[in-house]
Amino acid sequence: MQALTQRAKAVDRRPMNWLEKIYLWNIFKGMLITFKHIFKKKVTIQYPEQKRPFSPVFRGLHVLNRDEEGRERCTACGLCALACPAEAITMEAAERLPGEENLYREEKYAARYEINMLRCIFCGLCEEACPKDAVYLSETFAPANYSRKSFIYGKQDLLIPDPKTEPEAFDIARGLIEKKKKSK
Numbered sequence: 001m002q003a004l005t006q007r008a009k010a011v012d013r014r015p016m017n018w019l020e021k022i023y024l025w026n027i028f029k030g031m032l033i034t035f036k037h038i039f040k041k042k043v044t045i046q047y048p049e050q051k052r053p054f055s056p057v058f059r060g061l062h063v064l065n066r067d068e069e070g071r072e073r074c075t076a077c078g079l080c081a082l083a084c085p086a087e088a089i090t091m092e093a094a095e096r097l098p099g100e101e102n103l104y105r106e107e108k109y110a111a112r113y114e115i116n117m118l119r120c121i122f123c124g125l126c127e128e129a130c131p132k133d134a135v136y137l138s139e140t141f142a143p144a145n146y147s148r149k150s151f152i153y154g155k156q157d158l159l160i161p162d163p164k165t166e167p168e169a170f171d172i173a174r175g176l177i178e179k180k181k182k183s184k
Contacts, residue, residue, distance in 0.1 A: 059122045059137040062115050064158040065177065066170070072159065073134035076110040083129035088119035113155040117142050136177055 019025060045052055065073045076093035094111035126135045145151055160177075161169035 054139065058139055059124045059127075060141045061117075061138050062120075062126070062153070062158055063136045063138045063160055063173070063177070064113065064155065065134050065136055066160055066162065068163070070163045070170075072109060073132045074110045074113060074130075075108050075132055075134075076113075077108075077131065079129040079131065080126035080135050083125040084120075085123065085125065086119045086121050088116045088121075089126060090114050090116075110155060113158065115153050115158065117151045117153060118148065138176065 067073055076091055078091060078093070081087075081089040081091055090112070091110050091114070092112040093108050096107055096109060122137065124137055127137050142151070160173040163170040
């Protein structure tokens with residue numbers, strides 16, 4: 001108990017003078033701060049009309065790449081899921097049927113590929129770990145949703161469009177990917 005009282009400091013309890021009692025000085029200081037901020041540039045942006053400029057190394061939503069022929073690049077090796085520190089990626093591997101081998105280069109593919117965006121910390125380790133360059137972090141950020149289930153993106157949500165069915169959308173997506181690769 002004595003050690004506690006030795007460390008305690010005495011509080012200055014002197015009586016306030018008449019200027020301190022009417023708080024004019026404190027009110028004046030508060031008004032001065034308010035007037036300084038009135039004339040500063042506004043930092044708020046009007047989101048849908050204005051877009052905030054991002055850094056060239058910004059990492060946003062995940063995208064699963066396709067090659068030039070429209071085949072999925074992911075072979076379900078699991079390196080992206082192992083590299084993810086937040087354990088946000090889950091996948092199930094499957095083997096191709098005997099008749100499908102001539103259509104695809106790889107025997108294995110990701111039957112189920114999901115990313116839980118509530119867990120993802122956008123570190124980019126999944127992108128770096130992928131040996132096939134199948135995972136890519138785009139420049140778009142995650143939209144707001146009202147339920148937890150809508151933050152879990154499946155394989156069909158992540159794949160870029162097929163060049164055979166949507167060639168224009170595929171070219172746009174590939175152009176964005178190549179542009180980001182060059183900026184690195």
